[in-house]
Amino acid sequence: MNLQFFMPTRIIMGEDCILKNADALYKLGKKALIVTGSKSAKINGSFSDVTNTLDVNGQEYAVFDKVMANPTIDCVYEGAAYAKKENADFIIAIGGGSPMDAAKAIALLACQDIPRENLFSGEYEAKVLPMAFIPTTAGTGSEVTQYSILTNDAARTKTTLAAPFLFPDVSFLDSKYMEALSKVTTINTAIDALSHSVESFLSVRSNTLTEVLALESIGIIVKQLENLKNFTLTREDRSQLLYASTLGGMVIAHTGTTAVHSMGYSLTYFKAIDHGRANGLLLTEFMKLVEKLRPDKIKTLLVKMGYTSLLELESIIFELLGDTESITVEELESYSDIAIKAKNIPNGIVAPTREELLNIYRAVFKV
């Protein structure tokens, strides 16, 4: 048996967990830079929970609330410059995947000067500001990964910055922050989490332990699909989805993702299709391809889901996601050319060819 496991982030989950665990923030530093988006953290209560806790602790803070969806390289350099200007000695990220991913790069760039051309090289010191993360969506899993995924205009896709010291020190999981989410965002993020756990399970790097966690995550999310459809989610349902998405993060931290993510990045980059939705659109077609060569793995997933065939999963996912976008074959050809170069492709137990990628795209978008 071969296995590696490393997940150094302290996870604290529960209602009002930030306020109840103020010491976990206290020990991180004297002045925080709060990295977030422009609005949602202030609406859902997470921002005030953080600032109230910092006030109680007597810790100062500055706010960088300029993180957009699919954050850019400019954005993280701007955030890092602001962290230095404000003498912040730790980072608090609040938000969905975008603020959390940006915050990791900011925590890194605030500590050392890395030229833009080296940002994705991994060639830098193991020096980073301490980080506390507060997810306000249940999808990305970024609160427990070493990945910072940034929009890379040079490569016309999203590129991953990864280093073992980019794991947050602590993550606070409180599902009350998700109650303000719209139905569409709730669905897209849940499907993103499902995709993480399924892709991890179908990765060449999956191991006994990540498979246990991935299957647990998958079982929980599939149980919530009907609630998602009806949008009748109790706080406990929201907690279940948050827990499952964090498990999804834990497993992709070990295994990475697969062709689904590689292909999805183009849909997001060129068509502004939400990241979770993009994964959801592509997921079952990729699973059908895997099923041809590794029916055993797909069978295990279906048993855990309580389905007898992939068509059942496909049916409920597309019911949740609604009509697909209009994309031309020429566009899909060019996306396939980009996706085939991604590292995630050979990371799947089945590594699609460029033609197979195109076929998946065409099947999804019916062209």
Next chain:
Amino acid sequence: MNLQFFMPTRIIMGEDCILKNADALYKLGKKALIVTGSKSAKINGSFSDVTNTLDVNGQEYAVFDKVMANPTIDCVYEGAAYAKKENADFIIAIGGGSPMDAAKAIALLACQDIPRENLFSGEYEAKVLPMAFIPTTAGTGSEVTQYSILTNDAARTKTTLAAPFLFPDVSFLDSKYMEALSKVTTINTAIDALSHSVESFLSVRSNTLTEVLALESIGIIVKQLENLKNFTLTREDRSQLLYASTLGGMVIAHTGTTAVHSMGYSLTYFKAIDHGRANGLLLTEFMKLVEKLRPDKIKTLLVKMGYTSLLELESIIFELLGDTESITVEELESYSDIAIKAKNIPNGIVAPTREELLNIYRAVFKV
């Protein structure tokens, strides 16, 4: 849902994993103190794998091979003095629970002066030498916990030193080191691991995530009980047991143990009964007590084990452990007086009274 999870130790499992991951030792320091027992590490190949790797890395080392079974406070102070004398800047523990538990205290005491009377107080700085652990039995789980359990003559029992910075930095799991173990040691350590996972599951601090891992561990160990009986263990079987015991460590790192451990410590302290065997002797009687108040939890365990009643588990455990020792009622009375004071008692979802502890002891030893 409330949940906390923190397991910062990097786990590297696989054949020859030390040699293949020499960099994971390299980054820990310049000179190691190897903490081990007098013999087994040299016989089972782990000692030479470590020293060969250090040689390749150009790292120096000194050896402290005086750790006895159930290590004493004297032993860890002596080890720490030796670490200082040798200017060791990191610790490598090789062995079963005793060297690993001693190594954590040595790593702590080598960094700061702690008077003996404060050793179990927790009142010290978060300063400790980096640690790499190599278990050579599959039972204790110490390679992934923050616990150092020492023989405490003042309290006439074993006492736990615990701190979040006592997690090893890295643990190497290679089941080839277990092939030299006798049948008795293999059984006792496997039953110790089973007890950890069962006790964690029956702890007030268990949570959704620790329960998933505990059940996984339990399922694996129970599948190996027949192989243990016949002592027909392949290397893969040994790997399964090692993996399961590490999972057991991961879960007790979060939940602690229960009355089983409190009671077992007296059997070890006064009667020199092996730690794992002591837990095994007591485990099913404790589970019977829990079953009266929380049949749901025992049912979940039995389903995972594939048994219909606790008697089936009891039967195979006692078949493995053989005849029980002779202990008088008076002795058991005094053990009950000691055990009832332990912190582990109220840590179970059922906290036995002093009389119930005595009844468990009496049922086990048939007096």
